[in-house]
Amino acid sequence: MEETKDKSGKSQVVERTCLILRELGRHGPRGARLLDLTEGTGLSRPTVHRILATLTAEQFVERTNGRRYRLSSIMYELGLNAPSPVGDPARLRPIVQALADRCGDTVYLAMRTGDFSHYLLRCEGAYPIRTHVVSANQTLHLVSGHSGRSLLASMPEDEAEDVILRATQDRKLFGEATPDSLRDEVERVRENGYGWARDVTFVGVAGLTVPVPNARGSAYLAMSISSIPQRMTQERAMDILPELKATAAEIAGMISGD
Amino acid sequence: MEETKDKSGKSQVVERTCLILRELGRHGPRGARLLDLTEGTGLSRPTVHRILATLTAEQFVERTNGRRYRLSSIMYELGLNAPSPVGDPARLRPIVQALADRCGDTVYLAMRTGDFSHYLLRCEGAYPIRTHVVSANQTLHLVSGHSGRSLLASMPEDEAEDVILRATQDRKLFGEATPDSLRDEVERVRENGYGWARDVTFVGVAGLTVPVPNARGSAYLAMSISSIPQRMTQERAMDILPELKATAAEIAGMISGD
DNA sequence: TCACTATGTCCATTAATTTGACTCTTGAGT
DNA sequence: ACTCAAGAGTCAAATTAATGGACATAGTGA
Structure with missing residues (x-):
């Protein structure tokens, strides 16, 4: 039985971070507002805000002129180091x-x-x-x-x-x-x-x-x-x-x- | 204790997740072993393992045939949604x-x-x-x-x-x-x-x-x-x-x- | 100017994370 | 085949960090 993935040995914060990154990706270079992200992920505003603040400090996320968040070019560089989905x-x-x-x-x-x-x-x-x-x-x-x-x-x-x-x-x-x-x-x-x-x-x-x-x-x-x-x-x-x-x-x- | 750089409003796990992702990026499509990552990040093995397990479950990271971890093609796709560092x-x-x-x-x-x-x-x-x-x-x-x-x-x-x-x-x-x-x-x-x-x-x-x-x-x-x-x-x-x-x-x- | 909406911050409570020690797996050498 | 070592994976008590309701602040449009 390999279907015991849920529950044990997983980090909640990491899961939520991934959720937020994915949601940010969905919004593209235009960026997303905090509210868009709370709605898109179902997390509470403070939680999203805190994770976002950390991601911003880590430069994985940047803020646009407005109060919008978007993936930063560091994510682009990271992506370059991942194998293309197309493969060969x-x-x-x-x-x-x-x-x-x-x-x-x-x-x-x-x-x-x-x-x-x-x-x-x-x-x-x-x-x-x-x-x-x-x-x-x-x-x-x-x-x-x-x-x-x-x-x-x-x-x-x-x-x-x-x-x-x-x-x-x-x-x-x-x-x-x-x-x-x-x-x-x-x-x-x-x-x-x-x-x-x-x-x-x-x-x-x-x-x-x-x-x-x-x-x-x-x-x-x-x-x-x-x-x-x-x-x-x-x-x-x-x-x-x-x-x-x-x-x-x-x-x-x-x-x-x- | 050690330097508390910015203890307010930042999530430790998110910081560590970013560290690990960066380290994985450094290793490229070949992937990295768990030990490489613990050395590269200075985190404990169980911590790296747990975060890695979560990232794998979230499909941000995949395992190669060997026991190596690497960024998955989902990271590539995410990168496509981020602005290129070159901009215009x-x-x-x-x-x-x-x-x-x-x-x-x-x-x-x-x-x-x-x-x-x-x-x-x-x-x-x-x-x-x-x-x-x-x-x-x-x-x-x-x-x-x-x-x-x-x-x-x-x-x-x-x-x-x-x-x-x-x-x-x-x-x-x-x-x-x-x-x-x-x-x-x-x-x-x-x-x-x-x-x-x-x-x-x-x-x-x-x-x-x-x-x-x-x-x-x-x-x-x-x-x-x-x-x-x-x-x-x-x-x-x-x-x-x-x-x-x-x-x-x-x-x-x-x-x-x- | 005043609402109104969205963002940012705080802190007591809660629940997740940490870490050292333990076990399991794999593969190399005899 | 057997042993051994190194790396990978697991666990649980202790700790520490994360959570979210409530409050504060900053924009925004009438």
Whole structure:
């Protein structure tokens, strides 16, 4: 019987600290107010405050100009020393390639890094006309690619807006889109759970994208299928969407159920 | 008794938890044994064990096949929700550009992400022959670029070796180098604090690179100056090395002294 | 200005944490 | 296979730190 985990040999304060850190993570770089955290965790205000004060003294948490708390960049550095949840992307290649074989087009798997999406995998299908806007191990701004639209849709709205605002410094990032048209697209991804767009990132390129679901917190992985607009019609998109979603779910399963 | 630094309003267990997390981060994906952690933190074995057991139950920490503890991928995800220590890279551009103006060549600032280096900035100097192997917002494998050599030299040796081993799956990543010649180069960077190489990443490209020092833990940023081999002679490299180091130190200061 | 809401602080009570000593596990050497 | 040592994991009495209700303070909007 190994199911005797509860109760003995565990530290309550550590559990609560983890709860608070997780809740802070959920709120992202915008930060959370003390009250948000007490509600989110179910702990009493003094308790949250005391733990938060300690975490702040330890520089794991910092305060924004307002009275908001957020994870500090030290947490970012710590994260760099932890293994990526994706592990070796090559492990996921067969799954992504299988989808490419079935649909014939180019399939991407991308991971968010700050304001960018990093393309981990690109798998080719058999269709003779290929759209190679980006290759594996390349990085595109979140506002520049199809996968980025899924990732923007997955993060808290205000955070996504921050990314878009920063990107407006360089209009070229938006390709054929504009900040406002992008906002509309992202909103549609939020509502529908997928993005479908043609001639928007680049003329002559159409894409279908979904976020890879993530049990805790917002998605940081996205998949997309890229093709030419003539081929990626709305009907066809609706046709392959279930397969794309299924593949994304499979990847989510492989990552969490490691 | 001992110094009571700030006994008011701080939680001892949280402090110790932070200590342990930091120590775990220091040991990287390889993980640390219980004894390493008790020595590293100065806490008693049962205390470390209990906190570790809780962190493991909370999935912030995982156990490797052996009896080693390491940060889990949940910490990685948490880190993604924290602001990058670099903040807005544009803030650092003037410093990097100033160096490019002074030395005339192309100067890069790169950040480590997993097994890759992500090029945050590329600043051009006035010298007419330019080497543009990589542009800003692109990603190269750590073994493929000059900055990667600094980053590999900055991380624990066994971890760097893991990266190199994974990369040997794809020999093309090494360019004109080989896994063994790369190991030698990285070792030299460890000894000297800088890397200088010609025609190794690509024929016709020479580079000088240093890690950006980091107070806590290993460096995750590196700078490099790229030029043609005829120009980047050893004398010239030694000439501009102090400036490169000074600029790296300046960037380190801006990041920590936010 | 005055409410009102959220944050920060205090302290007696309570309950969790500490620590030394003990046991268990693993693996190396004979 | 057997022994032994080093590290990992466990336990319980003593201690110490954590808790949360109540109070104080700082913002915020009318």
